[in-house]
Amino acid sequence: MTEPEGTLSPERAAEVWRRAAQLQAQAAQRLEERSRALAVGGASADPHPQDFTLDEVRAAAVEAGIAPEFVALAVAEAGGGTEQPLSPAGESAATAYLGVAHRTVEVARVVDRPAAQVYAAMQRVLVGNPWNLALRDVTGDPLDGGILVFDIPQYTSTSMGPFAYHAMAVDVKQLQVMLRPVPGRAGACELVASAGLTRSVRRNFKAAGWLTGLMGGLGAGGGVGVAAAAGLAGGIIALPVLGGAVALGGMTAVGVRAIYRHSLRKFTELLDQMMRGVDAHARTGGAFAPVPRPPSGGDDGDGGMTAMLVTTTIT
Template sequence: MSNLSETPPTELAALRVALRGQYAIQRELGRGGMGIVLLARDERLDRAVALKVLPPALAEAGETRERFLREARMAAQLSHPNIVPVYRADELGGYAFFAMGFVEGESLGDRIRDRGSLPAAEVVRVLREVAWALAYAHARGIVHRDVKPDNILLERASNRAIVTDFGIARADFNPALTQDGYVLGTIHYMSPEQASGDVLDGRSDLYALGCIGFYALSGRLPFEGASPQAILVAHATKEPPTLRSIAPDVPAALAAVIDRCLRKRPDDRFATGEELADALAKALEHIEHDVRDAGGKDTLNSDDAMAVWRRAAELQAEAAARLETRMRANDTRALAAPHETAADHGAGTESATPTDAYRLRDVEAAAIEAGISQRFVALALDELRAKPSGQALTPSLSPRRERLTTRLLGTAQRTLSVSRTFRAPARTVLQSLGRTLQGSPWSLALRDTLGGHPLDGGVLVFDLPAMSDSNYKWTYTRYGVYVPQVRVSLSATPGDPRSCEVTMTIDLRRGLMANIASWLAVSSASSVGGGVVGLAVGKKMLALAGAALVGPMLGGAIVLGGVAIASVAPIYRWGLRKAEDELSTALAAVDVTMRAFDIFGETPPPPPLPRSQNPPLIVP
């Protein structure tokens, strides 16, 4: 992505003057062979829009400018939930432009470049939504002609796939007449008939979608070459490799669908986008069936279902609490969490009434109906799957023990979270997290990821190291509140894709019983010790002063035990503050690492271990 500074100041100033009173330009989003894309605010309707502006050099050609506007107006006729809406196509002050909906998120190309090959289920979902969008356009006589990962946007709030640039890329397909960057971004997905300059129909777009599926599932493109011409010739004349020959782990049913999309003859491919979407749905059913046969399960018992609902609600409550903290800390700018809605999975809610067995999709549907975000349901389900068989999702206490624990520890707090905002893209922050937290002196060990890739909202689970030296960084977290793990999540800052928030969370429930047991042991030892001393002293005092002194001595022992119990709450809360400081220090170290890497190109060395006060032992 480009930034605003890449647009020449004089060009930007002239564009601002031309659009004054209608659009307020904020920053550049990107640029390609047929236009510059800018984030702007529609001043009349007060909404964010993406403006695509024809570069002045191309706008000088009247034919090119008219074709740009004509095809923009054609795209504006499309109204589909998986197609970016075009609001306006016009010409002001000599600038040809069109305004379209701004999608807060990333492109499929960005996601694949950041994460590598994607899970089969995620790829199927994206391809199906794009196939529906293409089917809608094809039914209206519009062929996209430039279907590629960078033209598929993934909305952050809903994870919905949205196709952009409908009809715009048709401006020029002759590689000799376009910029190399534009050609290289297109030719890898060109159908044989498009590469040969033949007449196109919707099946050309389905070939391109097959290339995208091949790339998303394997991390490789069907055809590579040293030059654009070599790749074009390969698309037109060579048979592509089968997907499973490149990525053997891709399910056979899904690979067969992708391979059919890449057939040379249009008649051998799927006839329509709907047919392709149906084939993908059947492939997903095969995948789910294979998972069940391999020992997976698609139902939960009532206890596990209740645990998933409860845990998902807790996760959402924690997220809401963090948001409230941000809002209060930034009273000059109200932050609103993106509204998350559940995608329609075709699952009814007729089975949501508690039974002894719950289908997973009904567990998800019931939680969403209750207002719990699908993201937190997915995290809770992943936590459940990560537990050994027969182990509860969370170490729950009975209501009576919960009240007793709250009274003894002086707090009902069961999680501790610390957040920090980094002025860098999530991918850069994730790399710094890995370098810092897994290195000395923090020495965290990655155990698992829950809820998918961390750049997609998943959670990293780290094991805390045992104490090994005086430079140990987790004393109060590991041995004060008895928490063995820490979780780390990343989330994009709403409205600012160039920054992200990192949250470190510890689950205090893991250490509740250990805290209670240790303090009961202390209080018992104090009482018993005091009692023993009291009896010993009382025995001697009995001979001198009689039995009247024995009671006060034993009472003193009981008071000593009571004082020990009363000190539990303040000491525990003090331990929580120290653990919070440790988490904050770890996040600050990530920030230092990132800044040092930006300046020096390398991670700063770990601090030296403190010198021992004893002279070294010299062995002859």
């Protein structure tokens, strides 16, 4: 049976998706081979042959067939951290410990308005209450697949609400926002908000290991102090309140996993709420779409897990 022009049967669509996945895998393989060639050949402009400039990283990825917008997202997520990544075995252990297999949290929403209107709505919503984002950097055209990198405000119990709280709990400090056209839908665009979790998983896994290993011998205060001194994540030190006291001594892997997954779920839900707010502002001009003000403090009012943050000095 002949398919109508411009359409694909479910079988043909599945074939296209499989082939696209193969092409992406081949692109990743080419990128790995390219990185090895640069390192061995000393082609990097850096005095150390294993180091690459950002331009080399971007060029090699695009040459391998990785779309520029995804390269920009990956660069934004990587940030300027100097921590060593986990080994493959460490990644597997962290996944099992925290119960989180993905390394990016992403929320996307199609808005039936031109990109310029959505961008204007973003300028009203994202920097206002309760999100209070601060623009750090822009890569590319913000109206056509460019990446806007925002700093998430630091949580304080007196001035910030659930969004900053749950971002702190999972140790996510930046948000990447992308606006891009929707193929075949004139006058519509897709709004994507994402945050990388690689650093979050790594630091929370390490912090959890330190705390659970040291809690018995050093006591609650000592365990938190050592974790802080070691420069580990502050997010996992969002611990359940039990009988008016922080139950540090009884923290287990099950408890850590539950806390982390809870805050990650709430953070994702709030990102979706943020996207819906931008959508409403774009369609109404903001006149009938006030941004809600969630209650301040760690209690998110959802009847879920109650938590508090133990204040630490973490970089």
